[in-house]
Structure formats: structure tokens, C-alpha cells
Amino acid sequence: MSDLNARMIAAHAQDDTPGLIRLYTQAADEANSLDAACFFLTHAYVFALESGAAEATALRARLIAHNREQ
Amino acid sequence: MAPLTDLSNVRTTVEKANGLPNAHYIDAGVYEEEKRALLFSQWAGLSVASDVPEAGDAVPLELLEQPLLVIRGKDGDVRVFHNICRHRGMILVEEPRKIEGAIRCPYHSWCYSTKGKLVSTPHVGGPGHNTHDAIKRDDLGLIEVRSHVWRDVVWVNLSGDAPDFEDVNADLIARWADFDLPLYHGGDDSKFTLEVKTNWKLAVENYCESYHLPWIHPGLNSYSRLEDHYHIEKPGSYSGQGSTVYRQLKAEDGATFPDFPEAGAKWNEQAEYIAVYPNVLLGVQRDHAFAIILEAKGPEKTIEHVHLYYAVPDTDRALRQRNSVQWQDVFEEDIFVVEGMQKGRHVEQFDGGRFSPVMDSPTHCFHDWVASKVETYRALNKAAE
Numbered sequence: 001m002s003d004l005n006a007r008m009i010a011a012h013a014q015d016d017t018p019g020l021i022r023l024y025t026q027a028a029d030e031a032n033s034l035d036a037a038c039f040f041l042t043h044a045y046v047f048a049l050e051s052g053a054a055e056a057t058a059l060r061a062r063l064i065a066h067n068r069e070q
Numbered sequence: 071m072a073p074l075t076d077l078s079n080v081r082t083t084v085e086k087a088n089g090l091p092n093a094h095y096i097d098a099g100v101y102e103e104e105k106r107a108l109l110f111s112q113w114a115g116l117s118v119a120s121d122v123p124e125a126g127d128a129v130p131l132e133l134l135e136q137p138l139l140v141i142r143g144k145d146g147d148v149r150v151f152h153n154i155c156r157h158r159g160m161i162l163v164e165e166p167r168k169i170e171g172a173i174r175c176p177y178h179s180w181c182y183s184t185k186g187k188l189v190s191t192p193h194v195g196g197p198g199h200n201t202h203d204a205i206k207r208d209d210l211g212l213i214e215v216r217s218h219v220w221r222d223v224v225w226v227n228l229s230g231d232a233p234d235f236e237d238v239n240a241d242l243i244a245r246w247a248d249f250d251l252p253l254y255h256g257g258d259d260s261k262f263t264l265e266v267k268t269n270w271k272l273a274v275e276n277y278c279e280s281y282h283l284p285w286i287h288p289g290l291n292s293y294s295r296l297e298d299h300y301h302i303e304k305p306g307s308y309s310g311q312g313s314t315v316y317r318q319l320k321a322e323d324g325a326t327f328p329d330f331p332e333a334g335a336k337w338n339e340q341a342e343y344i345a346v347y348p349n350v351l352l353g354v355q356r357d358h359a360f361a362i363i364l365e366a367k368g369p370e371k372t373i374e375h376v377h378l379y380y381a382v383p384d385t386d387r388a389l390r391q392r393n394s395v396q397w398q399d400v401f402e403e404d405i406f407v408v409e410g411m412q413k414g415r416h417v418e419q420f421d422g423g424r425f426s427p428v429m430d431s432p433t434h435c436f437h438d439w440v441a442s443k444v445e446t447y448r449a450l451n452k453a454a455e
Contacts (some may be wrong), residue, residue, distance in 0.1 A: 038198030046179050046192050052171030069190075069200045070207070 004030070020047045021055055027034045045046075045069070071455075073448050074100050079422065080441040084434040089422035095269040095415040101369040105134050107447035108348045108440060110228040113235050115350035116140065118222045118377050119148045120255035126169040126184060130161070133226065134366060138215060139163050140224055141173075143184040148219055149224050149305065151186050151212040159371075162212075173212075186212035222253050222294040222379065223350055223361050241304050242346060249354050250331045253379040256390050260378035268408040269415075270366040272347055272376060274436055276408050277362075278302075278345040280311040281429035301432050302344055304357050306439055309432035310344035316355050319396065321389045327357035330381040347439050357381065358393065362401075370412055376401065385414055 004027055007045035011019035031037040041063055046057035063069035074097070079088040093100045114133065121129050122142040129140045130153050133405060138341035139162060153162050155175040162173050162182070172181040172189055181190035188207040195202035216227040217234035220243070222266075225235055236243060255261070266273065276282065280299035283290055294315050302310040316339050318326045330337075341355040351362040358380050363372040380392060414420060425434050 035198045039193070040108040042192045042198055042200055046174060046181060046190055049181050049190055050170070050248045056171065063200060068198055 017047050017051045018053070020044070021051075021053055021059075025055070025059070034066060038063060038066055042068070074103060075444075077441040077445060078427075079293070080437050081445075084425050084431050086429045087425060087434055087437070089425070089433075090271070090420070090421055090437050091422050092415045094440070095272065095412060096369050098369060101366075103444065103447065104440070106229075107443045108192070109134060109366070111447070112232055112348050112443070113218065113225040113227050113238055114346075114348055115346075115361075116150065116217075116224045116226045117363065117375075118255070118361065119219045119224055120222055120377065121166075122148060124168070127166075128135075128163050128167045128169050128184075129171070130163045133228065136228065137161055138226070139173075139212075141169065141184055144186070148224060148374070149184075149186065150215040150217040150224065150445055152215065153318065155180055156188065156210040156212070157191075175221045182212050186214055188212075200388075206424075221359070221361060222255065222377070223352075223354060225350070239307065239346065242308050242344065246342075246354055248337060249330060249359065251330050251332065251381065253359060254381070254383045254385075256378045256385065256394070259391050260380075260394055262376050262394065263406060264374040264375060264376070264401060264405065266372050266405055266408055267370060268372055268412040269369055270364040270372040271440065272408040272411050273364050273404075274345045274349070274351070274371055275433045276404055277343065277351045278310045278432040278436060279430055281426060282404075282407065286407055287400055303432055305435055306442070308344050308346045310336035310342065311432060312340060312342040314340055318355075318357055319389065319393050321386065321392075325386065325389065327380055327389065327393075328382050329356045330359075347436065347438065360397065369428040374401065390414055 004023060005063055008023045011023055021044050024040045025052055028037045028040035028044060031040055045056060045059035045063060047058055073130055075091045075093045080090055116127065116133055116138065117140050122140055125142055125144045125146060127142050131138050131140060136144055137153040139151045140148065142148050145368055154160060155162055155177065157180050160175055160177040162175055172183055174181045179192050180188065183189050183420065187294055188210045190200065190267065191205055191207065192200050193206050194200060216230050217345040218225045220286055248251065280296060284296050294313055300312045320326055335355045343352050343353045349364040355358045358378060360376060360378045363375040365375060367373055378397065
């Protein structure tokens, strides 16, 4: 996780939106609780939404499945 | 409370009237009053739609310190919103840019569609919980400002309660029906700004009369004499001047800009220059048009945003540049006048001046409009006390 965290920080520093979507999704997939997973999914979703990335649809569906989005 | 100024001498006939009192040009209290009476509650020019040519293009602007966002939606429509998040009032967009997906607030990342709909409220119900019963997204979209696009100008009515734009300006829209044709902005070489140390109203006043032309623009005398001009006045709405000897700009080989198709022979040598109250100056000619938006930056400072338009999308670049330079030269000739009149408003004994009953009626028409709107505003405020 610390490596992932470092890559996330680097992606933030470089405004690498595709990287942020990918890394937050990865963090969600590797999280050890639903709340943590949804926290990371939320970030992935927001960056996808902002940039008009195709991933937004699937990320939103995952959040809705856990009753975390509408 | 006594009114800030006495307008009784303004709202009389041009033969007897004085101009607006000094305070309308230099006083912070009157400026605040006029902000609401003349700009927020009317249809004020904000910007041009050509600034947001493509879907998602967004430009943050201020209208008298009010942060606004002009954005072209994915549906192609231009809208204007308060440029702040419904959460903590944070500014949403700081620089002109393209919104690829959603507008994300840079503070807590609430997201809005280009139509202003609130589409995401991350962690609003706690970490990873993005909804909450108390946060009704349908009620928390961006606040849209009433807007209307005409002749590429984006007009806004901040108070939201003015009559429809097309009703307020029905007479002018009909007057220029011949020019109800597509307008093509000339691009980067066809826009410029002038920063002027004057109250915005003096720019209107100077624009709408022809009396000054032979003295301030002597270059016009050889072909466009004072007697070739006529007054245009629609009390309560607009005033300006027309010319019956418009002469086209020509390239060395004699080429001219293409005419607006179907404008008609009436306009072969006729041109009109009209101040649309409060703050937009428009010009129409057979082969090009322009719009000037006066941005008030305080009682004694104005930025003039000038945009030139043509009848076709692709015009000759060199000729277009010559045209921009020519107009810039003309408008710059007016600067010392409006700045000089502004300085003159600090002479405490100045009574607002007297008008030429024959030559100044378009300016008097504007003063009458200003006075009527200010008096209406004062009466409403008094009734609310």
C-alpha cells in the first residue's frame, strides 16, 4: 500500500487524472473494508466524472451497489 | 432618508435639462445604487458567446464583483451561473478552460454538470457515503442567472425579474431585422480591450451622439460629415446615431469584406451605431458589425471589450487586421474625452452641464433613462422601509 500511496501522491502532483482513476480504483480493490473501498471508489469516480472518462459509469454502478451513490 | 442626488433637472426636456449630477460619476454610494438600478435589474451585457465556441468551454467573469461562469453546455446552449459551489460558496472555475466531464469544486469536490445539475457529493454522508437524506441534489444545482444571447452578446438579468429580453428590446430587434443573420467573430485579431479612467456611463454618452465626430475624429470629415448623420432615440431602451455615407474598407486590390447577404440595398451606404441601455454599444454596417461591452470596474474605471464580426467565417486576414486597427484608432481618439469629462466631474460646482437641444438629444435620452431607473429603484426602496 505504501508504494500505491506514493504513486497516488505522484499522480496528484502531476495532475495525472487517468492515473488517479486507475490508482484509486486499485486502492478500492485492495481495501480491507467496505468503507475503505467506497472511500477510494468515490475518489476514482469523482476524477472520472470530472474528466469525462468512460470509467465513471462502472464506478458509479459499484457505489450504487453498496448504496453509496444515487 | 433623503435621496442621494436630486434628479429633477434631468427628467425634463432637452432644452431645459441638466446632465446627471457629479455624484453619478464619482460617488461610491451612488455607484452602489446604480449597480442595482441600472445593471443588476436590467439586461446588462456580460460577454460574448464566441468566447465559449465549443461544448464544455467555460469562462469565469465578474459583473460588478459578482463571480459568474459562462459555459456552453453539451447541448450547445450558453448558460450563465453563479461561479460558486452550493456547499461552501467556493469559487468553482478560476481560469477559462474546457470542462471535459463535470465541474468539480476544488474544495470538497462536489461536482456539477455543464447544465448546472449537482451530480456528485463525495463523502457528504461520511467517508465513502456520498448521499444524505438532507442533501437533495435536485435542489442544490448551480444557481443559473437569467441570460439571453443576441448579436453574440451574452446579456444577463441578475435580479431575474426584468421583462423578457426580446420584449425589452423588441423595437431595436425589429429595427435591425435586416441584420438578423449569422455573425462570425473575426477571431483573436478582431477583439481588443481598452482600459479607461472613466465612469462607464460617459462611454455610453460619448458613443451615442454624433456632435463630437468632426472635432474628435477629423479623419471622418472628408467623407462622413456631421450633416450625414442622424439621431436614433427610443426613450427607455436605446439611443445612438446613424450615418448615410458608410464607406467600405478596401484592400489595395479593391477587395472588400463580403456583405451580409440579404441585408438589402438600404444599407449600401447606411450604418447605425446604437447604445443599448445599460452598457452595450453596437454597430451595424453592410459588411461588418461590432459589439462593445462596457465593464464597470468602479465609479471611475471602465474596461471596454471590443469585438468585430463579419458576414462569413473566413475573411481576408490582412484586411481584417486593418479594420481592427482602424476601429481601435477611432475608439482611442475618444479616450481623452471620456477621461477628461470624468476629471471634470470633480468640480463641485458643475451642475451636470447643458445640452444642445439639436445635437445632444441621444445623450439626454440616456440620462432620462438612468434617472427614471434610479428613481424607480429609490421609490421601491422607500416603499420597503
